[in-house]
Amino acid sequence: MGQTRSLIIGLALVMGQTAGAYAADLGLPPPPLPPEAPCIGCTGPVYLKGFIGAANPNVDNIHSELFAFNDFQVFHKDIKSSPLFGIGIGYEWSSWLRFDVTGEYRGKSLFIAQDRFPGGNGTFSIASNDADGTFPPGTNEYTADIESWVGLANAYIDLGTYLCITPYIGGGVGVASVSVLGLKDVNVPASSVFYASDHTETNFAWAVYAGLAYDVNPSVTLDLAYRYTDLGDARSGTVTAFDNSSSYRSLDIEDITSHDLMLGVRWKLGHQTAAPMPVAFK
Known part of the structure; x- marks a missing residue:
């Protein structure tokens, strides 16, 4: 019985080789290869x-x-x-270089400033209203809300992964839309109050990053980052006295920068999970 089984297997192998050679002689295409198994645990280059x-x-x-x-x-x-809140979409170019585009809202923050002037002789002009002669010293106390939207195109260099932790550095450029809302200018010695109309400036913005990323699993990464952001200038609208007696063009708020601390999550798309184990039925 054993010899018969060996003989049958040998004949099958010889016939298979003969059939393949005969098909090649006739110019027929080779039989199709079996489909490749999915890459279990792999992810695509795109992330949210x-x-x-x-x-x-x-x-x-x-x-x-x-x-x-x-x-x-x-x-x-x-x-x-x-507070600030943002979303983005990115692409991992290689194991050490990636890019993303982000958009964020930076919540209203209180702006406060004070100045003073010594007064003197001469003409003190506010818009078209002139005050000739001697005017007393005074002080201005400014308050307003600052609100902004920022869009950045960023590039990052990952500096190697150690125990699932990847330090990185990066930079970005984009635009910042900065609004000055509800500006009030109070001059107590002069018993004067001025109010400004709201105004929005759109500026070139740039940023630099340093951070740490932690791979929770192949498709989810936690990201803790520090960012220095330059938002450009902002200014109010026209500033007018409460009794409409005078006005001046604007209060300019020059070179707004920010030290930002951010916690984020990246979701890598295209993650393949293992197929379930087949169930045997008896």
């Missing part, structure tokens, strides 16, 4: 991301046309912290 964070902005200086008429001294200017 979402992030939240805290913006800690600074302002370099403030200015208005009134500063040309007296020796104004700015002794305080500040923008308070605010």
Whole structure:
């Protein structure tokens, strides 16, 4: 019985080789290869991301046309912290280089500034209204809300993965739409209050990043990042006295930058999961 089985197997192998050679002689195509198994655990190069964070902005200086008429001294200017929220889509070019495009909303933050001027003799002009002669010293206390939208195109360099942790650096360029809302200018010594119309400036923006990414699994990555962001300048609309007696063009808020701390999640698309084990029936 064993010899018969061996003989049958040998004949089958010889016939298979003979049939393949005969098909080749006739010019027939080779039999199709079996389909490749899916890459279990692999992901595609495209990812989605979402992030939240805290913006800690600074302002370099403030200015208005009134500063040309007296020796104004700015002794305080500040923008308070605010939350930020963003989303994006990215592409992993290689194991160390990736790109993404992000859009974010930076919530309203309180702007505060104070200045003072010594007064003097001469003409002090506010818009078309002139005050000739001696005018007393004074101070202005400014408050407003600052709100912005930022869109950036970013590139990152991943610096190697260690225990599922990947440090990286990056940079981005884009646009920032910065709004000054509800500006109020109070001059207590002069018993004067001015209100400004809302105004939005759209500027070139840029950013640099440093961060750590942690691979939770092949398709989900947590991302903790620091970002320095330059949003450009902002300004209010026309500033008018409460009794419409005078006005000036705007208060300019110069060179807004921000130290941002962000926590995000990246979802890699195209992840293949293992097929379920077949169930044997008896």
